[in-house]
Amino acid sequence: MTTNTATVGAAAITQAAARLLAAQRDSTPCAPVRDLIGRADIPAAYAVQTQIVEHFVAGGRRLVGRKVGLTSPAVQQQLGVDQPDFGVLFEDMNCPPGSPIEATRLLQPKIEAEIAFVLSRDIDAAVTAQTVPQYVEYAAAALEIVDSRIVGWDITLGDTIADNASSGLYALGDTVAVDNLPDLAAVTMSMTANGAVVSTGVGADCLGSPWEALAWLANTSREVGAPLKSGEVVLSGALGPMVAVTTGHAYAAIISGIGSVTATFTDGGHP
Template sequence: MDAEARSRAARALLEAYETGKPIDPLIDANPEMVLEDSYAIQLIQIEHRLAAGATIKGHKVGLTSAAMQRQMQVTQPDFGHLLDDMFHLENSTISAGTFLQPRIEPEVAFVLRRPLTGPGVTVAEAAAAIDFVLPSLELIDSRIRDWKISFFDTVADNASSGGVVLGSTPVGVQDVDLRRSGCVLYRNGEVVGTGAGGAVLGSPITSLAWLANTLGARGVTLEAGHVVLPGSITASVPVTPGDTFSATFAGIGSVTVRFAPDAPEGK
């Protein structure tokens, strides 16, 4: 894709945020699209948002489970940016119209104590850079119609990011076995997903090291105080208005998100 085509794709995605109307897969109109096009399109949107006053609060890693990678026919994860307006407080009610077609993923969020600059970051260095761990729910979303995404579409669309709800009980990374510890996701009190932290690339810390090294190759450092969502422990679950989701993480605690009952406008 040339610069013009990339910029057109970025504008279409930005417009989908504003109108709340999803767009066709980018790959349909741009069959020549490659991964570098996708990350460039993502970055154009982030720069646009930063110019409008948003700030970067961290990153997310996506496509970290064997099941998701199989589904997308990829062998690598992807990453997206977390901006300040994507963070929602745990006890607030999220109006469903905030998102186009939201889904929930339970994750163990990392908060960094010091910067991490790849490439060459080891799992040991990644673990040492974590200040504490928080229970979290990621609200993934897609600006692509009906989630009909290829790998290139989701990367261009900020790795299908939507929002984040962080729990408020910090736990030391050395106090929990992130690989073997369990997580149960409840929707309206019913179990809708279970898993172990190791479903995330073997361990969420492996995911952090991958992120640091992948960003490092692009000249980007993970900053102290930033949040990293390393990937979902269970399959994602769709949100309907009025839903309440809770996730409980062994040794880490729980986090809850509520959605307003009213159907969003235009749906």
């Protein structure tokens, strides 16, 4: 758990954070940070993430939510890990519907489809998949554009946690009020790139259900003293394999019972 004590010193944690921050600042992927914090020292990895988040908040970026990562067996297999992680979302990560996304904002983007939740109130008590819906206002079809500051996506669990769970950008699409949601374990997802199917999955691929992912995040966040707050956006994790982003391509995901979401990537000029 993230409440355990890191086995590395403060200097290593600071060096790892500095390496990742430099990669983002210079738009140049860096070497993995596992040489500094280890491959699976989860407390150390979250300590690095915290330093990075604090740096950005001090610089004026505003926190608006959280993300759960590594919930899909397919994505875990792709990255060679066996448990979920979490990161934070900043206001400037949100990509408004219909607005092209400049690929130059990212280093090594990949895209995945998932369900996002917007919270109606603080989650200030322990929850389960059965009770956490009472804290949700609505769900949305979402695309998460994950990114890695680490060259070649050469990551272990420690590397990706330190790197804010490989957060990049996100886009929200159609929404459904919580009382009208279908069985989220049973929803199906299909994502296309320029009309060709590139990823498929079902709700059960996300820790058994996106509700399970939200409950895991809510409980873990409470344990580390950062409970989920009213109005926050939560990306609950991939419903299928992530795919590399190609500039000039338009991506669209359809999630049964919820709706669709789209994102188009440009080189900074026209789509």
